[in-house]
Amino acid sequence: MKDLLRTDHLTREDVELLLDTAARFADAPLAERSFLANDTVVIHMTKPSTRTRLASETAVAHLGGTPIFVRADELQLGRGETIADTARIISGYAKALIIRTFAQSDVEDLAANATIPVINALTDDEHPTQALADWLTIRENFGNDFSNRKFTYVGDGNNMAQTWLEMGAVLGAHVVVATPAGKWAPDTAVVARTEELARTTGGTIEVTHDVKSACRDASVIYTDVWMSMGDSEADRAEKIAALGEFSVTDALMNLAASDGIFMHCLPAHRGEEVSADVIDGPRSVVWREAYHRRTTIQAALFHLIRGDIKGRLA
Ligand code: CP
Ligand code: NVA
Numbered sequence: 001m002k003d004l005l006r007t008d009h010l011t012r013e014d015v016e017l018l019l020d021t022a023a024r025f026a027d028a029p030l031a032e033r034s035f036l037a038n039d040t041v042v043i044h045m046t047k048p049s050t051r052t053r054l055a056s057e058t059a060v061a062h063l064g065g066t067p068i069f070v071r072a073d074e075l076q077l078g079r080g081e082t083i084a085d086t087a088r089i090i091s092g093y094a095k096a097l098i099i100r101t102f103a104q105s106d107v108e109d110l111a112a113n114a115t116i117p118v119i120n121a122l123t124d125d126e127h128p129t130q131a132l133a134d135w136l137t138i139r140e141n142f143g144n145d146f147s148n149r150k151f152t153y154v155g156d157g158n159n160m161a162q163t164w165l166e167m168g169a170v171l172g173a174h175v176v177v178a179t180p181a182g183k184w185a186p187d188t189a190v191v192a193r194t195e196e197l198a199r200t201t202g203g204t205i206e207v208t209h210d211v212k213s214a215c216r217d218a219s220v221i222y223t224d225v226w227m228s229m230g231d232s233e234a235d236r237a238e239k240i241a242a243l244g245e246f247s248v249t250d251a252l253m254n255l256a257a258s259d260g261i262f263m264h265c266l267p268a269h270r271g272e273e274v275s276a277d278v279i280d281g282p283r284s285v286v287w288r289e290a291y292h293r294r295t296t297i298q299a300a301l302f303h304l305i306r307g308d309i310k311g312r313l314a
Contacts, residue, residue: 004110004300005104007128008166008197011312015170016144018309019136021299022292029062029295032302041279041301042090045074045100045121047229048082051266051293052121052129059298065095075106087113095305098297100228117304119297124230125187127159130265131167132296134222137289140218141261142219146173147202150257152218154178154211155273157186158225160265165205167224169194170312172201176212179207180242183235211246215255222263223248223273240272245293249275253283261285 001009010018024031040275041060053069060067070077077086087110090097097114099107100121111118120128126258142149153164163185168175179185186207195205208214214223228238252280253262262274262284269274279286305308 001309001314002304002307003114003120004128004304004309005108005120006126006166007131007163008170008194009311009313010170010298011310012126012171012201014309014311015132015135017169018132018296018299018303019139019304022132022136022295025062025295025298026292026300029298033062033064035302035305036060036063036095039065039095040068040093041065041096041098041250042094042262043067043069043121044075045069046102047100047122049121051290052098052100052297055192055293055297056121058294059301062298063301065154068094071093074133083109084113086110087118088115089193091115092093096301114165117301118301119304120219122159124228125159125190126161126166127265129293129297129300130160131163132300133289133292134164134263134265135167135171136292136296137263138220140288141285142259148172149219150174150176150217151220151222152176152178152214153222153224154214154252155223155243156226156228157184158224158228160222161186162190164222165190165194165207166197169197169201169205172198172203174204174206176206176208176214176218178209178211178246180246182211183240184242185209211252212255215252217260218256218262220263221248221253221256221260224265225267225269244271247273247275248278250277250281253278253281256283263289266290 057067104125
C-alpha cells in the first residue's frame with residue numbers, strides 16, 4: 001500500500017508493525033536518523049493544527065530529513081492549479097506528502113496522481129494518524145489483547161467517531177460509539193462498512209444514543225470537540241444542546257471499568273465535551289496520547305516510504 005488515506009485500509013498486521021516501530025521511536029527517537037538524510041517531506045494543511053503539524057515536522061527531523069510546510073495560500077493549488085499537477089510536482093521533490101484538508105476525495109485525488117506516499121493528516125471524514133497514536137496509548141495501558149474489553153467513543157459522530165469505528169473493526173475490538181440521534185450520528189455508510197469488516201476480524205460495532213450504557217464497564221471513554229474544523233457556525237447552538245448529555249464528566253467516568261482511562265485527540269474544550277476534572281484527572285492519558293502523534297507519524301513515514309505496509313485492499 002503506497003498511501004495512508006483511510007484507517008480501514010490497514011490490516012491488523014500493518015497496525016501492529018506501525019505500533020511496534022512507534023514504540024521503538026518513543027524509546028529512541030533517532031534510531032533511524034539517516035533514513036531521510038538529504039530528503040524532504042512536504043506537509044500541506046488547509047486547516048489549523050498544533051499536534052499534527054509539529055509532530056510531523058519533528059518526525060521528519062528525527063528521520064534525518066527536512067520538512068517543508070506549506071499553507072493553502074502559499075501553493076498555486078489555491079489559484080487554480082489542479083490537484084493532479086500539484087501531486088506530480090511534489091512527487092519530483094519530496095519523499096512523502098502529508099496533507100490535512102476538508103474533502104477526503106481531494107486527498108484521494110492527490111494520492112492517485114502522486115508517485116510518493118501520501119499521508120492523510122485529517123479530513124472531514126478521517127484521521128488515521130490519530131488512530132495510530134490512540135491505539136499505541138491503549139496498548140501501553142492494556143497490552144495487545146483487546147478481547148473482553150469495551151472501547152467507547154462519546155460525542156459528535158464526526159471524523160474521529162468514524163475513525164474509532166474503523167480502527168476498532170481493523171483490530172477486532174468491541175467498539176461503541178454513542179452520539180445523539182439524527183444529524184450528529186456517524187455516517188450510516190461508515191457504520192455498515194465497519195460492521196462488515198468487524199465480522200471478518202472478530203470485532204463488534206455498536207452504535208447507540210444511550211451514553212450511560214455505552215460508558216458502563218468501558219476500558220476507554222474517548223471524546224472529541226463538539227464543533228470540528230469546517231463545521232457550520234449556524235449549527236452551534238443546536239449541536240451543543242443536542243450533545244449536552246454526552247459531556248464526559250466524573251459521573252460518566254464512574255461508570256467505566258475500574259481500570260478505565262479517558263482519551264481525547266485534542267484540542268479540548270473544558271466544560272463542553274469534557275470536564276476539567278476528567279481531562280486533568282488521574283484517569284486521563286491525553287498527554288501520552290498526544291506525545292504518540294510524533295512516534296506514530298514517524299513510524300508511518302518510515303514504513304510507507306520503505307513500502308512495508310501491505311494494506312487490506314491489496
Ligand atoms: N489531534 C490533532 O489532530 O490535533 P491538531 O489539530 O492540533 O493537529
Ligand atoms: N474533529 C476534530 C478533530 C481535531 C483533531 C476536527 O476535525 O476539527
